[in-house]
Amino acid sequence: MxxxxxxxxxxxxxxxxxxxxxxxxxxxxxxxxxxxxxxxxxxxxxxxxxxxxxxxxxxxxxxxxxxxxxxxxxxxxxxxxxxxxxxxRKPGDGPVLEFEQLVQLSFAENGTRDDALRIVAAARTWAEQRNVENLAAAREYAAGQGPFQRRAAQGMLAGAFFTEFYAMVAEWADWASEQVQDWPEDPAEAVADPAELARIAERADWLRESD
Structure with a gap:
């Protein structure tokens, strides 16, 4: 076999x-x-x-x-x-992201500012809705009452990941909404904030700084 x-x-x-x-x-x-x-x-x-x-x-x-x-x-x-x-014994592959709303925002200049704001708002709503069940499960296991509670140590790893993931999407959506609100009505005329670009680059350097 x-x-x-x-x-x-x-x-x-x-x-x-x-x-x-x-x-x-x-x-x-x-x-x-x-x-x-x-x-x-x-x-x-x-x-x-x-x-x-x-x-x-x-x-x-x-x-x-x-x-x-x-x-x-x-x-x-x-x-x-x-x-x-x-x-x-053999680590599997890393995650593969599939995020249609992010793809839409990548071509936002073909729509309006309001279109982009609706897309960002939908992303935040997604995170909020997914976290409802996540929160209920987290509280259940924290109270010692989760299904297969004996396996809580294993399930906790994924639970922590999704908790941080949903929070990240929500926090990103809040930031993105602030950025888009400052755009002109025509997103094709939007100009990136140099300070934000520098902050993103600095944040992207986290791996080197952690070594």
């Missing part, structure tokens, strides 16, 4: 199976709840992954009936745990 045949989604499903057995439906819901923010994948793909893991000997599937509905419950095998451990 070659690990090259597995994808990041395969390993994510293996990780969930290492927590406990799940049906395909439960896996899909749990993937969305716990990993959806960092690894969004179409549900159709998630329904195929457990079957592939069984074929590779990394999981087993047991058929059962709940009420009148049949379902298959998947469990990780020893080989699956070995594959998961091997995956964890």
């Amino acid at each position: 070659s690990s090259l045949r597995l994808t990041g989604t395969s390993y994510a499903v293996l990780g969930l199976l290492a927590v406990r057995p799940w049906s395909t439906y439960e896996l899909t819901r749990q993937m969305d709840r716990s990993l959806g923010r960092m690894w969004p994948r179409a549900q159709s793909r998630l329904y195929d992954e457990p079957k592939k893991l069984v074929t590779l000997g990394l999981a087993t599937g047991e058929n059962e009936v709940v009420g009148r509905r049949p379902r298959t419950v998947y469990s990780i095998t020893d080989a699956g745990r070995d594959a998961l451990a091997e995956w964890l």
